[in-house]
Amino acid sequence: MRGAALAASLAIVPLTAACGGGDDGADTKRKRSGVSVSDAPANGVVAPAKVEVIAGLIGCRPEIRINATELRQGVCHTKKVDYLITTFPSDELKETWLDSASGYGGKYLVGTEWIVSAQPRMLEGFRDRLGGTIRQLRGTGPVAEPSTS
Secondary structure, eight states: OOOHHHHHHHHHHHHHHHHOSSSOSHHHHHHHHHOOOEEEEEESOOOOOOOHHHHHHTOOOOOOEEEEESOOOEEOOSOOOOEEEESSSSSSHHHHHHHEEEEEEEEEEEEEEEEEEOOHHHHHHHHHOOHHHHHHEEOOOOOOOOOOO
8 A cells, every 4th residue: 555655646746846836835844844864873974865875775776666857766675674765856856755745644764855665663773874854744544443343
């Protein structure tokens, strides 16, 4: 289900990016939310916005799935987890992607011009290596009720 949600949100990015005629306020939203990029404690640097470099810092070789003007995306498979790395040519496009993905909810590790998506329990370990900030996006769909059986 999460893969379908990510795929759907990616389909929206080129449309929203192409329709933006000027400042869409993404920088303003980010500054107001207090989101900042932190240095990676383990490496002392912020990971560059390149899928292959980010994957290497995590310990995987990515399979590039999307190579477009608006974003590059690769998927990695490790023994512990599968994860998705998305890079952008600008933080404005990254924020547009996050705005689109917010309808689906979820947690993401977000850095300068990049996003890593994985099982939420794995994101903190990735943050130690890459830096960035873990962001919780609120979904707009129905919430499953707990089972009473």
